[in-house]
Amino acid sequence: MADTGGEQTISSYIQHHLTNATVGEGFWTFHIDTLAWSIVLGFVFILSFRSVAKKATTGVPGKWQASVELIVEFVNDTVKSTYHGKSKLIAPLALTIFVWVLLMNLMDLIPVDFLPWIAGQIGYYGFGVDPHDIYMKVVPTTDVNMTFALSIGVFVLMIYYSVKIKGFGGFMKELYAHPFNTPWLYWFNFILEVVSLLAKPLSLSLRLFGNLYAGELIFILIAGTLGLWQLPIHFLWAAFHLLIIPLQAFIFMMLTIVYLSLASEEH
Amino acid sequence: MNINATLLGELIAFIFFVWFCMKYVWPPIIGAIEERQQKIADGLAASERGEKDLELAQVKATDQLKEAKAQAAEIIEQAKKRGSTIVEEETLRGHSEREKIIAQGYSEVEAEKNRTKEELRQKVAALAIAGAEKILEREIDAAAQSDIVAKLVAEL
Numbered sequence: 270m271a272d273t274g275g276e277q278t279i280s281s282y283i284q285h286h287l288t289n290a291t292v293g294e295g296f297w298t299f300h301i302d303t304l305a306w307s308i309v310l311g312f313v314f315i316l317s318f319r320s321v322a323k324k325a326t327t328g329v330p331g332k333w334q335a336s337v338e339l340i341v342e343f344v345n346d347t348v349k350s351t352y353h354g355k356s357k358l359i360a361p362l363a364l365t366i367f368v369w370v371l372l373m374n375l376m377d378l379i380p381v382d383f384l385p386w387i388a389g390q391i392g393y394y395g396f397g398v399d400p401h402d403i404y405m406k407v408v409p410t411t412d413v414n415m416t417f418a419l420s421i422g423v424f425v426l427m428i429y430y431s432v433k434i435k436g437f438g439g440f441m442k443e444l445y446a447h448p449f450n451t452p453w454l455y456w457f458n459f460i461l462e463v464v465s466l467l468a469k470p471l472s473l474s475l476r477l478f479g480n481l482y483a484g485e486l487i488f489i490l491i492a493g494t495l496g497l498w499q500l501p502i503h504f505l506w507a508a509f510h511l512l513i514i515p516l517q518a519f520i521f522m523m524l525t526i527v528y529l530s531l532a533s534e535e536h
Numbered sequence: 537m538n539i540n541a542t543l544l545g546e547l548i549a550f551i552f553f554v555w556f557c558m559k560y561v562w563p564p565i566i567g568a569i570e571e572r573q574q575k576i577a578d579g580l581a582a583s584e585r586g587e588k589d590l591e592l593a594q595v596k597a598t599d600q601l602k603e604a605k606a607q608a609a610e611i612i613e614q615a616k617k618r619g620s621t622i623v624e625e626e627t628l629r630g631h632s633e634r635e636k637i638i639a640q641g642y643s644e645v646e647a648e649k650n651r652t653k654e655e656l657r658q659k660v661a662a663l664a665i666a667g668a669e670k671i672l673e674r675e676i677d678a679a680a681q682s683d684i685v686a687k688l689v690a691e692l
Contacts, residue, residue: 298541315560315561322563341569
């Protein structure tokens with residue numbers, strides 16, 4: 270009895286942590302926690318970088334400017350080594366994706382109960398709501414809507430660059446004439462190429478989502494099941510996760526650049 | 537894992553952030569970085585040029601120093617040569633002067649000797665005449681014997 274009761278609490282605890290705060294119904298549901306945190310972090314990114322951009326000096330840079338320039342130059346080098354066309358969009362796009370995704374992933378390192386607990390307290394004392402009814406998922410990249418928004422943006426740009434550089438005919442030709450260049454296999458090529466084209470944004474978003482969701486889930490599991498032992502285990506998992514966080518941000522940025530450079534190259 | 541309108545909101549946020557970054561964040565930062573890189577490259581080139589200039593100047597300076605030393609040595613050599621010739625000339629001149637002075641002395645002494653001889657001759661002639669006069673006072677007329685006296689004078 271006690272076991273089932275305990276399991277129930279753990280599963281409801283996990284359930285509680287994996288549920289978004291929502292507004293609206295059906296398709297017109299908004300995950301306000303995802304939206305709020307991602308937009309706040311987006312503003313953290315653009316405003317902190319903007320502060321450097323506004324007073325960027327060509328002389329000796331300050332410490333903050335130097336660290337921002339480090340990131341900018343890293344992204345710039347990555348873009349230059351991969352994308353050979355001329356585009357004013359690719360590099361800022363890559364920078365935005367890298368820093369924004371990195372910041373959102375870093376939310377994973379905040380102790381899992383900390384922000385939801387604060388939200389619960391505010392809800393309880395400020396609005397008289399039961400803290401169990403207040404949901405708060407603080408890592409926006411554990412929400413498929415977030416990762417799909419990024420990958421769909423990239424997908425649209427892929428199609429835009431393909432059509433812009435190769436023309437609509439060239440883009441279509443790439444879809445049906447690619448692996449087997451014989452007319453009676455065009456239908457087969459088309460299916461193959463469309464699948465591989467659609468797989469790109471799908472894998473892009475699901476990779477980020479999967480990694481972060483799994484990481485968050487394990488934090489929640491550790492927090493929910495291990496009692497006091499969670500402290501060293503949390504530390505170990507956080508140390509390991511510290512590798513995954515920038516890696517996933519980098520992979521997302523890198524693949525964006527690769528897909529866009531593939532889209533803008535003639536074959 | 538449910539797709540809903542959050543996606544649209546995030547898409548709009550994404551587009552806005554990328555647009556803002558492209559418009560107001562990326563260009564000034566990358567511009568500053570590239571300008572600084574250019575500056576550093578220029579500075580390095582300038583320093584390299586300066587180093588080369590310095591090297592050239594050093595080579596030039598050593599060359600000039602060598603030349604100056606050679607010139608100085610030449611001048612000293614010339615001065616030495618000139619000095620020795622002057623000494624030689626002066627010695628030569630002194631010798632000739634001495635010779636001249638000695639010769640003059642000799643000739644003077646010779647002239648004095650001759651004059652004295654002449655004087656002595658005159659005096660001896662007069663003395664002889666006076667002696668002969670004394671001896672022959674009584675029997676010989678001076679005028680008649682003067683040719684003998686003249687003969688005597690000439691023999692002296």
